[in-house]
Amino acid sequence: AADPAVISPQDPTLLIGSSLVATCTVSATSPLKAEDLYWTLNGRRLPPTSYTALGPTTLGVALAHLNGSKQQSGDNLVCHSRDGGILAGSCLYVGLPPEKPVNITCWSKNMKDLTCKWAPGTEGETFLHTNYTLKYKLRWYGRDNTCQEYHTAGPYSCHIPKDLALFTPYEIWVEASNRLGVAVSDVIMLDILDVVTTDPPPDVHVSRVGDLEDQLSVRWSSPPALKDFLFQAKYQIQYRVEDSSEWKVVDDVGNQTSCRLAGLRPGTVYFVQVRCNPFGIYGSKKAGIWSDWSIPTAASTPRSERGAGGCDPKGGEQNTTLRRELKQFFGWVKKHAYGCSNLGIKLYDQWRVWLQKSHKTRNQVGKEP
Amino acid sequence: GDSWGIFTFLCAALCNLPALPALNCTEELGTSQSIQKTYDLTRYLEHQLRTLAGTYLNYLGPPFNEPDFNPPRLARAERVPSATVDLDLWRGLTDNARLAANYRAYSRLLCYLRALDGQEGTAELRHRLGHFCSSLQGLVLSIAGVMSSLGYPLPAGPAGPTTPPGTPVAPNDFLKKMDDFWLLKELQTWLWRSAKDFNRLKKKVPPAVVTLRLEARGF
Numbered sequence: 001a002a003d004p005a006v007i008s009p010q011d012p013t014l015l016i017g018s019s020l021v022a023t024c025t026v027s028a029t030s031p032l033k034a035e036d037l038y039w040t041l042n043g044r045r046l047p048p049t050s051y052t053a054l055g056p057t058t059l060g061v062a063l064a065h066l067n068g069s070k071q072q073s074g075d076n077l078v079c080h081s082r083d084g085g086i087l088a089g090s091c092l093y094v095g096l097p098p099e100k101p102v103n104i105t106c107w108s109k110n111m112k113d114l115t116c117k118w119a120p121g122t123e124g125e126t127f128l129h130t131n132y133t134l135k136y137k138l139r140w141y142g143r144d145n146t147c148q149e150y151h152t153a154g155p156y157s158c159h160i161p162k163d164l165a166l167f168t169p170y171e172i173w174v175e176a177s178n179r180l181g182v183a184v185s186d187v188i189m190l191d192i193l194d195v196v197t198t199d200p201p202p203d204v205h206v207s208r209v210g211d212l213e214d215q216l217s218v219r220w221s222s223p224p225a226l227k228d229f230l231f232q233a234k235y236q237i238q239y240r241v242e243d244s245s246e247w248k249v250v251d252d253v254g255n256q257t258s259c260r261l262a263g264l265r266p267g268t269v270y271f272v273q274v275r276c277n278p279f280g281i282y283g284s285k286k287a288g289i290w291s292d293w294s295i296p297t298a299a300s301t302p303r304s305e306r307g308a309g310g311c312d313p314k315g316g317e318q319n320t321t322l323r324r325e326l327k328q329f330f331g332w333v334k335k336h337a338y339g340c341s342n343l344g345i346k347l348y349d350q351w352r353v354w355l356q357k358s359h360k361t362r363n364q365v366g367k368e369p
Numbered sequence: 370g371d372s373w374g375i376f377t378f379l380c381a382a383l384c385n386l387p388a389l390p391a392l393n394c395t396e397e398l399g400t401s402q403s404i405q406k407t408y409d410l411t412r413y414l415e416h417q418l419r420t421l422a423g424t425y426l427n428y429l430g431p432p433f434n435e436p437d438f439n440p441p442r443l444a445r446a447e448r449v450p451s452a453t454v455d456l457d458l459w460r461g462l463t464d465n466a467r468l469a470a471n472y473r474a475y476s477r478l479l480c481y482l483r484a485l486d487g488q489e490g491t492a493e494l495r496h497r498l499g500h501f502c503s504s505l506q507g508l509v510l511s512i513a514g515v516m517s518s519l520g521y522p523l524p525a526g527p528a529g530p531t532t533p534p535g536t537p538v539a540p541n542d543f544l545k546k547m548d549d550f551w552l553l554k555e556l557q558t559w560l561w562r563s564a565k566d567f568n569r570l571k572k573k574v575p576p577a578v579v580t581l582r583l584e585a586r587g588f
Contacts, residue, residue, distance in 0.1 A: 003443075011542040043431030071430035073489065074542060078432070086440045089543030129489050155492055 004030055005079055005087035013093040013179040019064040024079030024088060026057040034059045036082045042070050066094045068127030095127030097181030101174040104188050107195045107289045110225040114164055117157040118174045121183060128178040134158040136172045138165060139189065166192050196278050197289035198223045206272045206299035213266035213302045219258045220274050234277040242269035267303035271296040400518045401574050407511040408567035414504055415560040421497045422553045428494055429546050440547050449481065449551060450474045452558040464573065465521045467566050472512045473524050474559050479505050481552050
């Protein structure tokens, strides 16, 4: 059976602000005439003043200064018969051509793959569905490649899972296209080795240091995926008290796989995370990209004991400078305090400030949370 | 979510079905339990569809998302099997016919849903659509399971992911929107109907009947 009516143009694409004259022609087999018809746009009736009869069975409508499409599937321009029935419809795609995508950033997980993300150029909307294609090619080798796996790290991202070459830079760019045109981003050049990231350090263990109430010992392993490659890893630790959302960061961990946190609150639960940066992989001069933080590990410091006068540093832990310093502290306290109950914390703070000033010991954090 | 769990389990269970009697599965589902599960699935899908339809119709834009919208049903749209049926006819359906009608309908509906434009639409819409298709696939498998456990053969025909041959693609975007509208409407009607179909089947297949069948087959 023939359609009851035909609209022209059918599904046009238009620039914002343009004008359009559309026509609805009733089929020859229908008893309807031009005066039996009316138009709606997105469900709202268009004023008869915009109509023109262009023939006995053809009604035209003029639309001026079109705004961007109300929905990306197109504005619904519909020709109705007098009783409201739908005779035909046309989807209007009104918008702007895309702007060139910007801010392309990429990272490679263990040199095995490459994920890139970008931002659409348009601050506002184009009103039309925009397709993005990420392309890449090895510098000095001709062939363009197209990335296939999109939306892996947000809506504007793509993942290249394999067949990546090292030591030769890649040229990467993003093409944005919609019904009104195409826009190509600037080309970025990168070497896979300069954007390497890795998994978070595994086997993070946090434990008490004997009975020391202000310290916790953190230990972890280096990420196994990169163990065969020459690199000096850098690590970072962050920790927070259980009921706080404020993380403290320990930056100068270097490339050891253990660290002692000090200056902590006694009898408190702490959450600790570690992350890794595969710095200088294969002699790359650039820093790599920090891994995600490891899953938080929790541990608690021992509860403080009242009566500092009787407190000797307990526990047979390692013979560190810390032990010596604690001995010094309690000696100092004995000299300056008469019964420690009220003065304990204040004195401890004062002593720590003095300690910080006198020597910066590695693996220590000065401030109390 | 839940639908993935059901789907994966059913896939595993049903992989063994064609060759072996259903009750040889390590998970011994009574037929009445399968029917109950299928019923539950239709209710779950009905709930999911409400959200999906809302999102999809908003994407199509007014007047499609207006509550009283009632476009003409063109010949083209007849490709979707209709749930609407004469009451006496429906009452008189044999269990086999009842199940087969459901199985055929949802297989076709699943194909059409999958063919809905994958590239267009917002990320949210694509996500909801994907989730719904998984759940719907679970329903198809669930119905197949019930049919097998009752000894009925599965209806032949397109149950795969490809669009059935001979389906005319809508000639313009507006007509495609109307097709999509009717697809969602028909899905809704089928889910309402299926709940009643499976309720009816539940009453007709108590656990005792299943045991009897087992003995009759000499297992």
